[in-house]
Amino acid sequence: MKTSLVNSLSVSLVIATAYVCSAQAEIEYSGSAAFEQRYFLQDPLYPQQSRDNASVYFAPELFTALNDGSDTILFRGFYRLDQRDQERTHGDIRELLWSHIGDDWEVKTGIGKVFWGQTESLHLVDIINQTDAIEAIDGEDKLGQPMVAVSLYKDWGNFTLFALPYFRERTFAGMDGRLRGPLNIDTDNPLYESEDEEKNLDWAARWQHTLGDWEVGLSYFDGTSREPDFVPGLNAQSEVVLRPYYSQIQQVGVDVLAIVEAWIIKFEAIQRSGDTQDYWAMVGGFEYTSVGVFDSIYDIGWLMEYQYDDRQELATSSAQNDLLFGARWVFNDIDGTEVLFGVVQDLDYSNVRSGFVEASSRINDHWKWRLDAYLFSSDEPTEVSFLLRRDDYVQFSLEYYF
16 A cells, blocks of 8 residues: 555544544444465465465444434454465555435545446446455455545436545555466556556546336446556566556446346446457346245255457456356355355356355354355466466355454
8 A cells, every 4th residue: 555545544534533533423333353264276386375375354344423314434444464475464444434415415535435236247337446356356355445426316316426536556466375377466566557647536427227127327437447457577676577557448337237026137238448458348147036945945046147358368357258157045044144156167168167156154143154165277378267277265264243
């Protein structure tokens, strides 16, 4: 995290804390902490790596409401300590957000998290927050984004305009970490298309509305791409490294969700333009829920989604012509036990596929266990997944909520 950002975040936290204390507001304190153990099923590709890895994280949360609920202040922090990878030992302010609510409008300012999207396997339209890529392979973890957001809630839909004054660089595994390529990514020397670099003023807008059974979202983004390209270079030790390059892009997105009886229809698509390449991509499919299968209390949701990227072999992700098959097993028990598993098959190469399992359940009011597994199979050097062909892993987490 850059010094300027740390200083601005510290100032914001001091101001927010002083405001809360002066108002003598009641502060709600909660959060979570966890121990995680990963075990990799194959020997690593690179000598610096290991087959097992342990880590712990702490995620506190503070919340207070003022002026009869018209104003709120939310703080969510995060810190992880990793056994092997010093790049994965990191902290972040996920959210430090002041919100003011009017009759049919709302203003939020500070550091926030915004999620756009509907599909299960890929979130194409979700572009406000930067991915915290060292946390997990699924891209669900995000860094906090400095922002000002103004929302209107009208009969014709909800509309939000975002000003994003500071860019967050993507995180990457270090040389001792796994789920990486052969070259070190030099995050200390990124490249930008914008002369303002990380201080480029990005902006975005989104309209969302419910039309009968259909929930429709339209979005636009103009600013620094959250997804970097990579430029070869030399570091101070004359070693070959990859420098992240963040270009300026414009992206139009659409996302759709429809619930029709036992069917959930999901769709996302984007059109992106920039200095590197113009392209469009989509992901769409359905989830069908079988309630009380075999006269039991269990529900099973069957999932299928198709992923397409018209860059094809030039795509920076493996989701350029792929099909997901999966199932969500809901136990409907008091502990909220669920299991989600699936396989993503590349339709261009029969020998390229990946699989995942996500399972979790509560132990009691404070404790929860979680099991995650990711498997990769690829014999095609041109595929992005080829870099992960020996990084199959299983992770067990023991989580505490307070």
